[in-house]
Amino acid sequence: MxxxxxxxxxxxxxxxxxxxxxxxxxxxxxxxxxxxxxxxxxxxxxxxxxxxxxxxxxxxxxxxxxxxxxxxxxxxxxxxxxxxxxxxxxxxxxxxxxxxxxxxxxxxxxxxxxxxxFLLPAVAALDPNEQVIFLRSLMKMIRVLQVQQKIPIAAMCVTCRFFRPCVHDDPQKPHHCAFVDAPLGDRDLQLMCSDHETADEAHAAHVWNILTQRRRRHDDPRVHDGVPDAAAGAAETRRD
Amino acid sequence: MxxxxxxxxxxxxxxxxxxxxxxxxxxxxxxxxxxxxxxxxxxxxxxxxxxxxxxxxxxxxxxxxxxxxxxxxxxxxxxxxxxxxxxxxxxxxxxxxxxxxxxxxxxxxxxxxxxxxFLLPAVAALDPNEQVIFLRSLMKMIRVLQVQQKIPIAAMCVTCRFFRPCVHDDPQKPHHCAFVDAPLGDRDLQLMCSDHETADEAHAAHVWNILTQRRRRHDDPRVHDGVPDAAAGAAETRRD
DNA sequence: CCAACTTAATTAGCACTCCTAATAAAAGTC
DNA sequence: GACTTTTATTAGGAGTGCTAATTAAGTTGG
Structure with missing residues (x-):
């Protein structure tokens, strides 16, 4: 034993x-x-x-x-x-x-x-495969800490280069954060993101466009059978 | 993308x-x-x-x-x-x-x-497989930091003279602790072992070699869960 | 319009962190 | 017995981090 x-x-x-x-x-x-x-x-x-x-x-x-x-x-x-x-x-x-x-x-x-x-050499000791898993794990953890308010919130998603507005069908969580790789809702946007990194102007303008367009649609809520209104709005304003 | x-x-x-x-x-x-x-x-x-x-x-x-x-x-x-x-x-x-x-x-x-x-809920967001990989990655990093004198010595298996990596065929318990004379799995690797005794440099280097090479020989296939083959391939090619 | 919030920033006071440099005292060396 | 090393401390200084109280500028409501 x-x-x-x-x-x-x-x-x-x-x-x-x-x-x-x-x-x-x-x-x-x-x-x-x-x-x-x-x-x-x-x-x-x-x-x-x-x-x-x-x-x-x-x-x-x-x-x-x-x-x-x-x-x-x-x-x-x-x-x-x-x-x-x-x-x-x-x-x-x-x-x-x-x-x-x-x-x-x-x-x-x-x-x-x-x-x-100074941590980079230590990170380099992991092979590429491990690094990817490690990073993904870190993101998961950081997201939980953020949700639990254990990590301070630093900046608004709207100005963040990791932010992807209106890419999900879920009306509660239509947006997406590419850093923590998780859906975000409108009320989450009020908070500030600790992983925030300022986006370039083009991206910021793009984000702002999508958000303002969708909001206009939101002002006229339509409810379909089993289909949330925001989903329709998001789908229409989505852009590639 | x-x-x-x-x-x-x-x-x-x-x-x-x-x-x-x-x-x-x-x-x-x-x-x-x-x-x-x-x-x-x-x-x-x-x-x-x-x-x-x-x-x-x-x-x-x-x-x-x-x-x-x-x-x-x-x-x-x-x-x-x-x-x-x-x-x-x-x-x-x-x-x-x-x-x-x-x-x-x-x-x-x-x-x-x-x-x-308070970090435990965050760690719990990782699935068990990720946890094991995460822990192993942490140890690798900590070892590098130790070698570089960036961190005080920790009582880790990886630096212990009783540690015998990859000596068993059981993929669940490939390692062995010569102090308690028992097989160890990746999930059993210690960070703060009370029985730790620092290994000499030769042994430490030996352990390190085996651990870093092992992945190509017989690694748990679940490790590659969700990771592109390219990453595993890169790991494959990185040894003499 | 002014009293009653609220908010932004600071001050005051305290305990502790963290450092370098200097000191004291015991132990090992020659 | 002097010389060096090791163990722990003191002195001094900048900074961290907190709560509580304060000042000043906005905001709100009767």
């Missing part, structure tokens, strides 16, 4: 993910000292860089990185002190800030973006 | 692992407040509990959690203040400490042990 602990596979996976998390944290701090840029600060720079052009306030940063607003506020001010971020007034709201990168900040952000690439 | 393939699989895996890391950190701090136990402190309690009976000093803790000794020292003293850890003298060395849990500390450790279990 083996005397090894009888932990099931799932628990051992959790332990393993923890190890990876440990590596991430450790590495983040290691580099922190070199670049005078702590983990949180680096992530804020990356986030601001990814959302350049949008008006990103303290709250948006806090939400994206799963921090409280005070914590985000302090970290941002540290970056301001270092001359990498500056405050622009929001056109709409005199209370709100629009944090933007300075020229030096953009350079820092470029460097910070690759901070996790 | 997906249009979102601009990033290769490896980079998306890194992004995904980052997300999991974010969830881990966030969740750790959430619970921290409830239990008046910060992430590092919780991990120290777990570690001491797992190594009860051994003489664990400050350095050992620091190494296991990838902290500097001063950081570990401070965290331990916070736990002493709370009455969960006490110092015992080392029999051999009057400088060294043997940190041990108090009765209350053992109770706290028991609770702290499950802190990452």
């Amino acid at each position: 083996p005397t090894h602990d009888e932990l099931d596979v799932a628990k051992r996976i959790v332990i393993g993910l923890n190890k990876i998390g440990l590596a991430l944290r450790h590495h983040a701090w290691q580099k922190a000292d070199k670049a005078r840029l702590t983990p949180t600060q680096g992530q804020i720079l990356s986030f601001l860089d990814a959302h350049a052009g949008e008006c990103v306030g303290t709250s948006a940063v806090a939400e994206a990185l799963a921090l409280t607003r005070p914590t985000a506020s302090e970290a941002i001010h540290a970056l301001v002190q270092k001359g990498w971020v500056k405050r622009e007034p929001s056109p709409a709201d005199r209370r709100a800030a629009c944090w933007t990168l300075t020229e030096a900040g953009r350079r820092q952000a470029e460097a910070a973006k690759t901070w996790a690439d | 997906p249009t979102h393939d601009e990033l290769d699989v490896a980079k998306r895996i890194v992004i995904g692992l980052n997300k999991i890391g974010l969830a881990l950190r966030h969740h750790a701090w959430q619970k921290a407040d409830k239990a008046r136990l910060t992430p590092t402190q919780g991990q120290i309690l777990s570690f001491l509990d797992a190594h009860a009976g051994e003489c664990v000093g400050t350095s050992a803790v620091a190494e296991a959690l990838a902290l500097t000794r001063p950081t570990a020292s401070e965290a331990i003293h916070a736990l002493v203040q709370k009455g969960w850890v006490k110092r015992e003298p080392s029999p051999a060395d009057r400088r060294a400490a043997c940190w041990t849990l108090t009765e209350a500390g053992r109770r706290q450790a028991e609770a702290a042990k499950t802190w990452a279990d």
Whole structure:
């Protein structure tokens, strides 16, 4: 009889993910000292860089990185002190800030973006077949975490390059996210997606077109026998 | 055909692992407040509990959690203040400490042990076959990180001198543990084995070779579930 | 139109994280 | 007995992360 602990596979996976998390944290701090840029600060720079052009306030940063607003506020001010971020007034709201990168900040952000690439050699130890399965598994997990609100939500699907509007027949979940590979409903769009990556303008315009067209149809709901109205609308507005 | 393939699989895996890391950190701090136990402190309690009976000093803790000794020292003293850890003298060395849990500390450790279990529902989203592959992939990655000194040593089968990979014909239990003298399957591979003893380099390299080559010889056909043949073919061609 | 929300951001206060550098003390070396 | 290594700590500093309270600017409703 083996005397090894009888932990099931799932628990051992959790332990393993923890190890990876440990590596991430450790590495983040290691580099922190070199670049005078702590983990949180680096992530804020990356986030601001990814959302350049949008008006990103303290709250948006806090939400994206799963921090409280005070914590985000302090970290941002540290970056301001270092001359990498500056405050622009929001056109709409005199209370709100629009944090933007300075020229030096953009350079820092470029460097910070690759901070996790030290994991790439480890990933390369998997053969291509394993990588695909591993990625698919990660996506499944991330989706569950998102649904359970364990992962912060970062940006709107509508501006995301992974977003595919109106491709399913299910009226509850007509859209599709190509990153987590799962259907999305309209109410999911209100939330922001933690896997968001800004789409190019063409894609964004395309998405917007489809959404606005369909919404018009939606205003005039038709119910067929056993056929949901949105399905008909989606089918008609779908485009290749 | 997906249009979102601009990033290769490896980079998306890194992004995904980052997300999991974010969830881990966030969740750790959430619970921290409830239990008046910060992430590092919780991990120290777990570690001491797992190594009860051994003489664990400050350095050992620091190494296991990838902290500097001063950081570990401070965290331990916070736990002493709370009455969960006490110092015992080392029999051999009057400088060294043997940190041990108090009765209350053992109770706290028991609770702290499950802190990452919030990930279990996410893991459960994977089917059993995926779980096994995911676990094996994690171990491969962790081993690379260990070799690169990016992560403290983990007590994994893959680095253990008692581990004999692929010595049985039973595809369910191809490996063998020479310590408990019992066959092991992929699902039995350990990440935190209490009987682990680090193998010498020759043995480690040998194990690694066999594990990475094995897939072509007799792999479980279910592994290829849902994955294009091209991927398996690529795996096929990658050995000398 | 002003009192009563609500929201954006900050301040204050606290405990802890994480680092480097310097120190103290014991143990091993020569 | 001085020299070096190892174990643990202290000192000092920037940063993380939280809650609670505050300031200021919008929004809403009687």
